[in-house]
Amino acid sequence: MKIEEKFDNPVWTALEETHKKFALITDEGRFYKPEICPFAAIGANDQIDKALAFYADQCKNFFFVNKEPIRRPNFPSHQEVFCDQMILENFNAPTYTHTIVPLQQKDKKALYDLVWKVMPGYYKEETFSMGNYYGVFDKEKLIAATGERLQTHDFIEVSAVVTDPDYQRMGLAKQLVGHTTEGIIAQGKTPILHVASSNQGAIALYRKLGYIFTQKMVWTHFIL
Incomplete structure (x- = not known):
C-alpha cells in the first residue's frame, strides 16, 4: 500500500501495522480495544452496519474515523467532528x-x-x-x-x-x-x-x- 493510501484510512492502517497488538479485527472493520482508544474503521461502506454492531457490543461510546460521515438510524450519531488532516x-x-x-x-x-x-x-x-x-x-x-x-x-x-x-x-x-x-x-x-x-x-x-x-x-x- 502506498503511503498516500494509508492516510485515507489511518485507523485501519495503524491497526494492521504498528498498533496491531491493540486491535480487535473482523472481516468488516478494525477496532482499537476500548480500554486503549475508542476508535474504529471500516474497510468498505457496505460493511458499516456489521462493523457498528460489533463495536457496539464492545463499548457504548466510540468514534468511527472515515472520509465521510457514518449515519445509521439504528445507531444515533451524537456528533460529527470534521477535521483537517x-x-x-x-x-x-x-x-x-x-x-x-x-x-x-x-x-x-x-x-x-x-x-x-x-x-x-x-x-x-x-x-x-x-x-x-x-x-x-x-x-x-x-x-x-x-x-x-x-x-x-x-x-x-x-x-x-x-x-x-x-x-x-x-x-x-x-x-x-x-x-x-x-x-x-x-x-x-x-x-x-x-x-x-x-x-x-x-x-x-x-x-x-x-x-x-x-x-x-x-x-x-x-x-x-
Missing part, C-alpha cells in the same frame, strides 16, 4: 523556552486529568500506551502535553495537544508539537495530525511548523 512538509523548528520532558508511567493519571480538563471525549488512561508523550511542568503540576497516537510503519500522528487554561499564551503548544514532531522524524517516519476544521488558531500554528493540508476526515461519535 495535515502532514509535515518542511519542518520549521520553534524556539524552545520551556523544559520539555518525556512523560512516565507515574504521570499517566496527570495526563489523563489534563486532557479531560481541556479536551474531554476520547482520551483514556491506557491511551498513554499508544506512543511517546511529552509534557511541561510547573513544579509538580503538569501544565501542557502532547504525544503520539495513531502509528503505522510510515507515519505517526501527533495528538493530545493540551494546555491548562491557566497557562495559555506561553507558546507551550507550539513547542510541544515541535518537540513531538522532531521525535517522529528521528524515528524515520512522517508526522501527521488531525485538527478540528473549525480550530483556525491551531491550524495556523501547525502551518507555521511546516504542516500542510491533505484532506478532510470525519470522526463520527456514537453514544449508545
